Amino acid sequence: MKWIGLTGGIATGKSTVSAILRDLGRSVIDADVLARDVVRPGSPGLGEIIKTFGGNVLTPNGELDRKKLGEIVFSDEHKREQLEAILHPLIEEKRAEARRALERQGCELAFYDVPLLFEKNLQDEFDATVLVYAHRDLQAKRLRERSGMSDDEISRRLGAQLPIDEKLPRATHVLRNEGSLADLRQQVKALVAKLE
Numbered sequence: 606m607k608w609i610g611l612t613g614g615i616a617t618g619k620s621t622v623s624a625i626l627r628d629l630g631r632s633v634i635d636a637d638v639l640a641r642d643v644v645r646p647g648s649p650g651l652g653e654i655i656k657t658f659g660g661n662v663l664t665p666n667g668e669l670d671r672k673k674l675g676e677i678v679f680s681d682e683h684k685r686e687q688l689e690a691i692l693h694p695l696i697e698e699k700r701a702e703a704r705r706a707l708e709r710q711g712c713e714l715a716f717y718d719v720p721l722l723f724e725k726n727l728q729d730e731f732d733a734t735v736l737v738y739a740h741r742d743l744q745a746k747r748l749r750e751r752s753g754m755s756d757d758e759i760s761r762r763l764g765a766q767l768p769i770d771e772k773l774p775r776a777t778h779v780l781r782n783e784g785s786l787a788d789l790r791q792q793v794k795a796l797v798a799k800l801e
Contacts, residue, residue: 606707607714607800610730612722613737614769615762616747618782618789622737623718625793632715634703636696643695644669653691658684679761693725714800723772735796736776739783741769 611626611633613619623633643650646667654662654669662674678685700717707715716735719727728734739747741763748759773779778799780792 606704606712607732608704608730609714609716609732609800610722610727610734611716611718611737612720612734612772612776613782614739614741614744614766614772615720616744616751617737617739617769618780619718619720619737621782621786621789622735622780622793623716625790626716626797629794629797631797632707632712634700634707634715634717636700636717636719639696639699639703640692642699643692650691650695654688657687657691679758679765685765714797721766723775724767728775733777733800734775735778735780736772737780737782738769738773739781743783744769 611619611622613622623635626633642648644654645651651669654674658674658677662670662677664670674688678688704715704717717731722728722734744763745756745759748754748762749756754762778796780789780796782789
């Protein structure tokens with residue numbers, strides 16, 4: 606099975622590319638979905654987060670309050686590293702299970718949608734990497750429009766990831782998401798054809 610790492614920066618359109626790939630009948634494993642799974646109520650992952658960050662990171666119904674936790678970890682690099690140390694091994698275990706399941710099904714081409722691919726030096730785990738690119742000003746504009754974040758919050762979120770322009774030369778393939786959805790869809794179709 607060809608195993609492709611799909612990454613981007615916040616608000617570059619990586620989720621949109623994943624949706625297009627799925628529409629085209631391609632398998633996509635999403636690291637963010639795995640991350641939510643490992644912190645569901647009652648899970649060992651959520652237990653470790655509560656032990657490390659306290660019970661105030663929970664909603665009244667006992668679920669992880671991602672916004673509250675985000676405010677903590679995106680303003681303190683040490684706390685972000687603590688969270689990653691809890692989550693990454695659990696996510697990696699789930700990813701390996703999902704990949705093995707695809708291989709057993711005879712899947713020939715699969716994508717792993719992972720935000721921190723280059724930050725965590727995961728590129729060698731893949732046959733190729735795909736970067737969904739949008740310039741930093743467009744990332745900030747999209748974040749402001751979609752979530753109403755303040756400029757400070759946008760700066761912290763963008764600062765928590767490797768700058769998008771530093772990811773560019775590391776990627777095997779680049780999808781530029783600075784135009785229309787139709788244009789992006791065409792780029793994705795052409796990429797899939799090349800990878801197959």
